[in-house]
Amino acid sequence: MSLIVVGLNHKTAPVEIRERLAFNSKERIREALKYLTQNEEISETVIFSTCNRVEIYAYDNDNNKPLEEIIKNFLSDFHQIERKTFEKYLYIYEEKEAVEHLFKVTSSLDSMIVGEPQITGQVKESYEIALAEKTTSLILNHLMKRALFTAKRVRNETRIAENPVSVSYAAIGLIKKVFHDLSKKSILLVGAGEMAELAMRHLIGGGIKNVYLTNRTYERAVELAEKFSGYAVNFENLKEVLSKVDIVICSTGAPSYIITDKMMKEVMQERKHKPIFLIDISVPRNIDPLCNEIDNIYLYNIDDLQNVVDSNILERQKEANKALDIVKEESEKFSLWLNSLQSVPVIISIRNKAEQIRQEEIEKFRSKFKDLPPDILNSIDYLTQSIINKIMHSPTVALKNNFDDKETLIFAARRLFGIENDEE
Amino acid sequence: MGTIFFELALTLYFAGFLLSMAGIFRKKDDFDKSVLVVSFSGFALHTLYLIIRYIKSSQAPVFSMHEATSFFTWSIMITSIWLWFSYKGKILNFSVIIIFLFMFISAFFSRNIPLIKPELKSIWIDMHALMAVFGIALFSLAFVFSILYLIHEKAIKNKKFGGIGNILPSLEVLDKINYRLIFWGFPIYTIALLVGLVKYLNILGFLFDPKEIWSFLTWVVYLSIFYLRIKGDWRKKKAAYLTIFAFLLVIFGFFGINLLTESFHKPL
Numbered sequence: 001m002s003l004i005v006v007g008l009n010h011k012t013a014p015v016e017i018r019e020r021l022a023f024n025s026k027e028r029i030r031e032a033l034k035y036l037t038q039n040e041e042i043s044e045t046v047i048f049s050t051c052n053r054v055e056i057y058a059y060d061n062d063n064n065k066p067l068e069e070i071i072k073n074f075l076s077d078f079h080q081i082e083r084k085t086f087e088k089y090l091y092i093y094e095e096k097e098a099v100e101h102l103f104k105v106t107s108s109l110d111s112m113i114v115g116e117p118q119i120t121g122q123v124k125e126s127y128e129i130a131l132a133e134k135t136t137s138l139i140l141n142h143l144m145k146r147a148l149f150t151a152k153r154v155r156n157e158t159r160i161a162e163n164p165v166s167v168s169y170a171a172i173g174l175i176k177k178v179f180h181d182l183s184k185k186s187i188l189l190v191g192a193g194e195m196a197e198l199a200m201r202h203l204i205g206g207g208i209k210n211v212y213l214t215n216r217t218y219e220r221a222v223e224l225a226e227k228f229s230g231y232a233v234n235f236e237n238l239k240e241v242l243s244k245v246d247i248v249i250c251s252t253g254a255p256s257y258i259i260t261d262k263m264m265k266e267v268m269q270e271r272k273h274k275p276i277f278l279i280d281i282s283v284p285r286n287i288d289p290l291c292n293e294i295d296n297i298y299l300y301n302i303d304d305l306q307n308v309v310d311s312n313i314l315e316r317q318k319e320a321n322k323a324l325d326i327v328k329e330e331s332e333k334f335s336l337w338l339n340s341l342q343s344v345p346v347i348i349s350i351r352n353k354a355e356q357i358r359q360e361e362i363e364k365f366r367s368k369f370k371d372l373p374p375d376i377l378n379s380i381d382y383l384t385q386s387i388i389n390k391i392m393h394s395p396t397v398a399l400k401n402n403f404d405d406k407e408t409l410i411f412a413a414r415r416l417f418g419i420e421n422d423e424e
Numbered sequence: 425m426g427t428i429f430f431e432l433a434l435t436l437y438f439a440g441f442l443l444s445m446a447g448i449f450r451k452k453d454d455f456d457k458s459v460l461v462v463s464f465s466g467f468a469l470h471t472l473y474l475i476i477r478y479i480k481s482s483q484a485p486v487f488s489m490h491e492a493t494s495f496f497t498w499s500i501m502i503t504s505i506w507l508w509f510s511y512k513g514k515i516l517n518f519s520v521i522i523i524f525l526f527m528f529i530s531a532f533f534s535r536n537i538p539l540i541k542p543e544l545k546s547i548w549i550d551m552h553a554l555m556a557v558f559g560i561a562l563f564s565l566a567f568v569f570s571i572l573y574l575i576h577e578k579a580i581k582n583k584k585f586g587g588i589g590n591i592l593p594s595l596e597v598l599d600k601i602n603y604r605l606i607f608w609g610f611p612i613y614t615i616a617l618l619v620g621l622v623k624y625l626n627i628l629g630f631l632f633d634p635k636e637i638w639s640f641l642t643w644v645v646y647l648s649i650f651y652l653r654i655k656g657d658w659r660k661k662k663a664a665y666l667t668i669f670a671f672l673l674v675i676f677g678f679f680g681i682n683l684l685t686e687s688f689h690k691p692l
Contacts, residue, residue, distance in 0.1 A: 157452065177580055180596040275595065275660075292581065295661060304583050311585070 003139070003338075005098040006071040006090055007048075007055030010112050013089035020081055023049040026129055033135045036074050041067065044140040048105075048126040050119070052112055057102065059139045068092055099143065100331040106147040107154040108161070109323055115160040115316045120151040138341075138407045143334065150330040157326060160319040163312035167281075168199040170308045171300070172206050175247055175277050178298055186210030188245040190238070190259075191252030192224060195281055199249055200228060212241050216252070239263060243270035247277045250286045261290035268294060281305070340414065341407045343399045349419045350395065354388045426480065427535055429473035430494070434527050436466030441524035444517040456517065463520045467501050470527075474498060481537040484550035486557050488538040493530035495554070497523050499561030507601060513593055522568075543627050552620040559613030560674055563646070566605040567671035570664040573598040577661065599660050602667065603653055610650040617643055638677040645670040 008018065023029045029047050036045050036056070044059040056071050072090070076083045093101045104110045106123045127144040130136045136144070155161055164170045179185050187208050189200055192215060204211065211230025215221040218234055225232035233241050242248065242259070252258065259278070268276075278299040280287040285301055292299040340346070362381065366372075399413060413419075440462040443455045474495065477485040485491045504519035576592050579585055592598065617639055624636070649666045 157454075159451070174580070176594055177576070177592075178595045180594045180600070298580055300583070307583070308585070 002067060003057070003059050003095055003098050003143070004067045004071070005055055005057050005093050005101055006068060006075075007053060008086070008089045008091065009053035009055075009110065012091055013086070017086050017089050018052070018054065021054045021075060021079055021086060022051070023047060023054065029126065029129050030133055032074075032078055033130060033133045035078055036071075037135050039070050039074070041070055044136050046127055046130040046136060046140055046144065048123060050122050053105070053110075055105070057098070057140065057143075059143075096331060096335050099334050100327060102143065102147050103150045103327040103331050104324075106151040107323055107327060108151070109154075109320055109327065113165055114313075114320050115165070117155075117161055120148065120155075123151075124148055138411060139338070142337065146330060146334050150327060153326050153330070154323040158319045158322045160316055160323055162319075163315055165309055165312050165316065167195065167302070167305045167309055168202045170305050170312065171199050171249075171279055172202055174298075174300060174305075174308065175203070176206075178275055178277055179246060181207075183207040183209055185246040186212065186244065187247040187249065188212040188214065188233075188241050189224065189228075189230075190214055190248065190250045190286070191216075191254075191282065192220060193251040193281070196249050196251035197224075197227075199279070199281070203247070204228065208247070210245075212245060214238060214241065239267060242267045242276075245276070246274075247279070249279045249281065251280075251282045252286050253282070254286055255284060257286060257288045259287040259291065261288045261294065264288075264291045264294055264297060268296065279305070341410045343406070343410055346410050346413055346419065347396050347399055350413065350417045351392060353417060353419065354392060358384050358388055426473055426476035429469045429476065430531075430535075433466045433470035433473060434524075434531055436462045436469065437520060437524040437527050440466060440516075440520035444521050447517060453514075456514070459517050459520060463501070463516050463523075464505070466520075467498075467505065470494075470498050470501065477537075483537075483540060483545055484554050486550075486553040487540050488533065488536070490530050490533035490535050491538070492557060493526055493533065495557050496561050496564075497526040497530060499558045500526070500565060503562060503565055503605070507604075511593060511597055511601070514591060546623070548619055548623050552616050552623060555612050555616035556620070559609050559616055560678070562605045562609030562612065563667075563671055563674055566602050566609060566667050569598055569602045569605065570667040573602065573660065573664045574668075577664075595660075602660075602664065606646070606649055606653055606667070610646050613643065613646065635677065638673070642670060642673045642677055645673060 008021065010018070013021075023032055029049060032047050033045060036042060036047070036058075041060055042058050046057045048055040048057070056075075058067050058071060060067055072083055072087065075081070075086065101110070102123075106120055108115050108117065108119045111119050123144070127136070127148075130140070164173045176182070182203070185208055187200070187203055187210065189196060189212070200211070211225075211228050212233050213221045213224045213228065213230050214233040214235050214237075215224070216235050218232065221232040221235075224230075238258075242264075248259075250259065273296050275296040275298070278287055278291060278297060280299065280301040283302060287299060287301070289299065289301070291297050362384065365380070366377065395413065399410060440459050443459045443462065447453060447455045447459065474485050477491070486495045500519060501523050504516055504523075508515045572588075572592060573595065575588065576595055576598060580595070621636070624633070645666065649663055649670060652663050652666070
């Protein structure tokens, strides 16, 4: 039995290599799976490719075949790239280490941003492609399911994905500390800019419906209003809008404060001191920091947001250690399961079980017919033993033979004879 | 005897207390369901205990120290359940901790049925006492949520997070809860005082009881909070500070007046 993963990721390989080895579409992965399973040595395989990593998991029930070589050659042939160009960037894990690696990857412990949730979905997708192409069977099916289960446990039992680690998500997190139901809130974007638009997009995704946009050039505001299906507001009316909205994102190229504390004091009177959340992501700053001193105004600038992100990243690192324990536990379980698919222990357990049943039945028989002479009892003992041997003969032979689907057979035998799995 | 229900409720609240504590220290929420189950069952038994006691003694179960604390606990519990239905989250996890502590205190007082003056045995006096305690329970919760509001507000303003700030609901929710507590607490407390006043004049003639004067003072402070809230001014911090101040008056009214003066309001 051998399980192997050959791969490379953002830590081991530069982007020039990663992009050459990547499988860029589902179609490419399908092709690759077909190509790879042409090798008889590989009985099961899953290919996993994202912008940060390429990994090939393979399983073979025959020992001593150099799966590593086969996969390296495959990468070289399939991508038309010489082996020595990429070989030194690869990592190779086998057996237990491969299991642990996959569990870590799926649980997002190996990601560039630890705890980011997309990776689990990507693993699932890759597995589904392999499943559809029928390149997986008992072992990899179980392995992938356990990997996804482990990811779920990590997500539920640790706080690894709890705190946002990107500036725009951090902003949403902060806004949610002040406001409860975002769908009832309104937002104003002053100016434009990539980061501001990204934050807007996240907030609209978070449920905000009332969107106002303003810009020094009104045409630009109209343009953005179309983009976000919001209302364009004339820049001169800034103060009026400020007294209406709940959240403001400010990102202009203005060299000085366009929202001053004097202005905000008046605005607060106007809005009866209803709380307002101001986000200033422009450099130089466009909102006077003194505004934060006014009651019910919460002002965050780009550095404040970055600080929140930094402390969240630290928090995640701590949680990653807890997650690692879960990964270890789960990969241990998987290894036990894998071991249970060896034929000898199964044969022994089935025989033990049969023998146990025989002993119990003989005991019952003896207590029922106490006066039987010993030679008859001996004959019964012999008779029952040979029945068991006869019945057990063909399953034993079948299990000992090296079929292609040996694991499936062993798995079935465990089920049929009701042998407890060590895993449960 | 009915006290068995008290013991059972106390035990269940204790279980809820332990489970909540375990949840907080382990930073996990796998016990949350169990916390709900034991809290709800504890509450059901507690209710049963109060009803049995009410029927048996044919007077409201609020006149002795034991009864007053136990009914106060019950009021906090029913309010927490109400809030939990509206906002879910970890409200019950926290309140069951406080609830157990109060219930534990009430277990130390004598459980004999107090003998009240026969002329005070009336449905009106029962109503007065029950509503006053219930109103104060709502005010105590408003006090707790006001403190939480101020802590959370400060954290957001100063951009320093961590600890309790991570599990608290949004400022908007904390404020809404405060609003609702005062919105219900104030009228209930007002009716309690009015009924008390009328009965008091009726039965005892015109007398000035220190507790009564103090209660009126407290009532005026709550009136101003109520007014501020209803008016729709959004300066929540002001309301939160006032709520804290008002509650300190209530506490003094409860302990200070009872211990320092000879009021007939002294629990039996």
